[in-house]
Amino acid sequence: MFDSLLNSPSSLFGDFERLRRELDDVFGATGFPTSIRSVAPGTLPAINVGRTANSIEVYAFAPGLDASKIDVTIERGVLRISGERNAGIPENDPKVTVYSRERGSGSFMRAVSLPDDVDPGHVRASYREGVPQVSIARRESAQPKRIAVQ
C-alpha cells in the first residue's frame, strides 16, 4: 500500500490524523458505519467513479506504474485494480542524500463494488498519464428508453 499523505512532514492532515487517533484511543471508535472496503483517508491510489447512460467509469490515480503489471479483475460484482510501483530513489548509494521521501512504493490494491446493472463482458481498461481507467458497459435493460405512446 502506498504510505499515506498523513505521513508527510509538515502536513496539517498528519496532525489531524494524529489527533483523531488519540481521540479514538480515549473515547473509543465512533459508532458510524463506514463502507467495508473504505480505506484510511489519504491512502493511495485515490479513486473516482462516474457513470454515463451506457457505462460506469472508474479512475484510479496511480502514477508511475509499469503498465504491464497493472491487474484489473471483476469477480462477483467487485472490480479490483492492483499494481506495483518501484521506489524512485536509488537505494544503497552512499553518494546520494535523501531529503524527502513522500512517494510510497510497493504493491497496492483497491476494490470497488459495482452496481448490479453492469455487463462484465464489456470492459475496457487503459493507462494514461498515471491514471488507470476502467470502463464497464451497463446492460441494455438499464439504459434509458423512449416508450411510444399508443
Place this chain on the structure above:
Amino acid sequence: MSDDKQALQAKTGSEPDRESQRAVLPRVDVFESESGITLLADLPGVPRDKLELKVEGDTLWVEGTVEPQTPEGLEAIYAEVRVPRFRRSFTLSRELDSSKVEANLKDGVLTLRIPKQAHAQPRRIAVQAG
C-alpha cells in the same frame, strides 16, 4: 456535487484568478547526488500541456491541472480526488543552476533534474611546481 464533477471533468476555461484556485500538494521525493538535485513528483492525470513549471528568482513552481479523458455526459457518483489541481513551490539554493533544469513527465510522474553550477561541483586544483 459540483466539486465531484469538477474532479472528473476538470473543466478549464472561464476560470477566475488562478492564484486563488484550490490546489493540493503533490507528494515528492527529493535527493541529491554530486552533480545536482533530483525531484520526483506524483502528478496523476496531468497531461503534458497542463503542466506548468517556472522559476521566479530562487523559487521553483510546479503546477498541474488534472484532466482525465471523460466520456460525454459523465456524472460523478463517488470522488476521492475533489481538487483537480496540484501546486507546490520550492526554494532553490545559489549553487544550483536553474537555467539548466531538465524536466520529464511520464505516467503521471514528473522528474526534474537541477544541476549544480559548474563552479560548485567538486574540482581538483593542480599545484604548479615553482
